[in-house]
Amino acid sequence: MKREKIRATLPLDEPTVDKSLLVRQVRARDLLRGDIEGLDLEQHVEQSVLTTRLDKVLNWGRANAIFPATFGLACCAIEMMSVVSPRYDIARFGAEAMRASPRQADMLILSGRVSIKMAPVVRRLYDQMLEPKWVVSMGACSSSGGMFANYAVVQGADKFLPVDIHVPGCPPRPEALLYGFNKLQRMIMGDPDIGWRTRYSAHGTEEWARELGEVTEEARDAYAAARDIAEAAGEPTSGQPGTPVDVAGPPQERADVPARPERERGRFI
Amino acid sequence: MVRVSEGNGAGAGNGSHPDEEGLRDDNMRGSAPAHGRDVVARSSAEVVGTSLIERTGVEEALEPEQELMTINLGPHHPATHGVLRLLVSLQGETVIDLKPIMGYVHTGIEKSCEDQSYWKAIPFVERMDYLSYFFNMQAFCGCVETLLELEIPPRAKYLRVIHMELNRLHSHLVWLGTSALDLGAMSMFFYCFRDRDRILDMFEMSTGQRMHTRYFQVGGVFEDIPVGFEKKLRAFTAEFPSRVDQFEALLTNNEIFLQRTKGIGIVPRERLKALGVTGPLLRAAGEPWDLRKVDPYLAYADFDFDIPIGTVGDGWDRFRCRIQEMRESVRIIDQALAGLPEGPVIADDRKIVLPPRHELGTSMEALIHHFKLVTEGFRVPPGEAYYPIESPRGELGCFVLADGSAKPARVHFRDPSFVNLQCLRDMCLGGYIADMIQNLAMLDPVLGGIDR
Amino acid sequence: MPDATGLELIRAELNDAHPDAVIDTYHRHGQACLIVDAEQIREILGWLRDTPGQEYTFLASVHGVDYLPAEPRFGVHYELLNMARVERVRVRAELSDPGEDALPEMPTVSDEWPTADHQEREVYDFFGIVFRDHPDLRRILMPEDYVGWPQRRDFPIGGEPVIFTNTERDVPGWYA
Secondary structure (H helix, E strand, O other), rough: OOOOOOOOOOOOOOOOOOHHHHHHHHHHHHHHHHHOOOHHHHHHHHHOOOOOOOHHHHHHHHHOOEEEOOOOHHHHHHHHHHHHHHOOOHHHHHOOOOOHHHHHHHHEEEOOOEEEEOHHHHHHHHHHOOOOOOOEEEOOOHEEEOOOEEEOEEOHHOOOOOOOOEEEEOOOOOOHHHHHHHHHHHOOOOOOOOOOOHOOOOOOOOOOHHOOOOOOHHHHHHHHHHHHHHOOOOOOOOOOOOOOOOOOOOOOOOOOOOOOOOOOOOOOO | EEEEEEOOOOOOOOOHHHOOOOOOOOOOOOOOOOOOOHHHHHOOOOOOOOOOHHOOOOOOOOOOOOEEEEEOOOOOOOOOOOOOEEEEEOOOOEEEEEEEEEEOOOOOHHHOOOOOOOHHHHHHHHOOOOOOOHHHHHHHHHHHHHHOOOOHHHHHHHHHHHHHHHHHHHHHHHHHHHHOOOOOOHHHHHHHHHHHHHHHHHHHHHHHHOOOOEEOOEEEEEEOOOOOHHHHHHHHHHHHHHHHHEEEEEEEHHHHHHHHHHOOOOOOOOHHHHOOOOOOOHOOOOOOOOOHHHHHOOOOHHHHOOOOOOOOOOOHHHHHHHHHHHHHHHHHHHHHOOOOOOOEEEEOOOOOOOOHHOOOOOOOOHHHHHHHHHHHOOOOEEEEEEEEEEEOOOEEEEEEEEOOOOOOEEEEEEEEHHHHHHHHHHHHHOOOOOOOHHHHHHOOOOOHHOOO | OOOOOHHHHHHHHHHOOOOOOOOEEEEEEOEEEEEEEHHHHHHHOOOOHHHOOOOEEEEEEEEEOOOOOOOOOEEEEEEEEEOOOEEEEEEEEEEEEEOOOOOOEEOOOOOOOOHHHHHHHHHHHHOOEEEEEEOOOOOOOOOOOOOOOOOOOOOOOOOOOOHHHHHHHHHHOOOO
């Protein structure tokens, strides 16, 4: 974790900072004697004391001490239990305190198929959780209905609650769940994983951006922000910001197909 | 352990009822039966009677100070072993009535199977009772093989038995871990899951997947076990009985465990049979009924193993039965490994079973068969069959109605947990709510099987 | 399982005891089945349990089957087991679909065979077959207010089509 030097007071002119050890030792001795004050004191404090924003500390605490809610629905619950087991220990990430009551939990791991009878119950449990709360949709069934495309299973839990992380698998290996859990931790700490679009310079290939036309303002800002983070981390980014890349080409004109209705921008379908 | 007796105790606990003989234990039980209202008098305990009416005394009018409180346990509850909802009417802490409500993980598997070819229905059916997936597969494949009148090769039978007995161990380990967790013995959970992971390593080695392996196919098994599987499995079975001894050392003579399970949840054997209960619950009550012995299927007739039978049918007997079944499963696996015959692992009827991949490059018929089987699937002549096997929870039966096409017209699973759940009410009535948790744990319900 | 001749003997004796109870039998794949009149199901199962030579005391399974388009449409299967001889026999009660608004009915056996309690509720839940005099006939696995009988053959499987974006762009509404 990088040390952030944030000034608690108004930014002043950058004083010269002497980093040699002897000088610092002398300064420390003077500090203890009460001989340094004013600008020197602040500069010394910034150099030697780890300061950071309060919310960063909070996020770090939240991410490393998540209380999952014990919510097993079906087969994925067994793999979730084995994540708690000694081999794939989730306690090393601080999340072994599984709380039974939703009021004491912050993460809901939806492990298993959500049937139509269970969906209102899950929603009620989610509502009973206190902010901040996160949802990990574990397995194919809760992410998208899985193999059960029928009358009885809700085709994806994100039809009725916001899901932060989807973990694929049927059932996902415990390591896969831990990988998703680590991604969630990074997300909580405000330092999300660089998405694959940045990694592969594929900005503008999203479904909505393939339409001929421009990128929306929010998307442009979001991509700029992601690009900044990527650049700060030293990762490659795509060339021109905000230019959609028309990967699939323009839609072919076909006589037998009815004309596409006008759709508003920014929606997937 | 004290237990409140309802009613005037005229029929309850006088000691004359023959079914009560197993219940009496002079050290633990109290003195004369007590009348209802006085709290002090009520606290001197007496064994509850066996008939429902005696135990609950519901037929007498409830006095004002006896209030019924109906609470709802679940569907989200740490101790319901899945999403089971129980409506429990309590008087104080005593269970007066109990109503299970299921369906919270109903997935419509039986209906979905009607839309898939027989081969593609196998992953669906194995997700029903999600702890015993090999048994689900065996029930379905065995039923379809009955309809097709297809013989599977002996090596496939042995491999199926090995994987099924490993699955039985896995299921009992998960049961033991979660039940002990319900009763407060948290470390059992970790020990059992540690061993469970070793079994899953076996499955991953032979089938490629930890759970829901889609290993059994109609005609045999998907592919042969790899080199090194036998050695690793032998190492496992050599060590596992000592692990079971460790589990027993933790629980069997543990005073707390004994007090919580001894004498709790007894249902007479005839009542269990009337309720259709099978599996370790019925065996703990003293009925020597195990489909592997009485009606052997696959290769079980070749092996020498015992069926543990209980005497009283309380929670402790159920625990002991399952622990001993784990040991017997290890014996079966050892014998199966020792006697594993050589040969093909799947039948060679190309109209039903995929040809091996190396033939696809050279043989035109193999290619055509492969194409037809993958796109359409094999057709099963019209007929219906019911194929029961012994799963870790009881009799798992699969009914398949075939109408001559490549898709089954009806698949139904007679799931043991669904039928066994009907005895929960009998087990819990008259006991404490804490005993209800224990009864539910010893019942070993798996909601995937109950709800399908 | 009783073999084919044993099955015919059962049929003959059962028809002596309860006239016109057994409509048909078949014996295939080593499994014996009696096709019976649904209204007399209580007497038939009782006879199979109580007659000294038969003693099928264990009801393993009660489940429903929809034979559409064959007539009669519904069958309720009772899998009986004789534990002493380890013999199974299947009793299939046939019911017709009475039409649009009515539901097929048959008497319940749950008072004599307690195991049929939940299982008959399941048959009602999925096929709409009403069991007369059942103590608590309501849906068991579907939500209580669900409309429709899911496992009937003319009930759709349900679910949603998976939308692939490229295809949707080129041929909108392709799944319809």
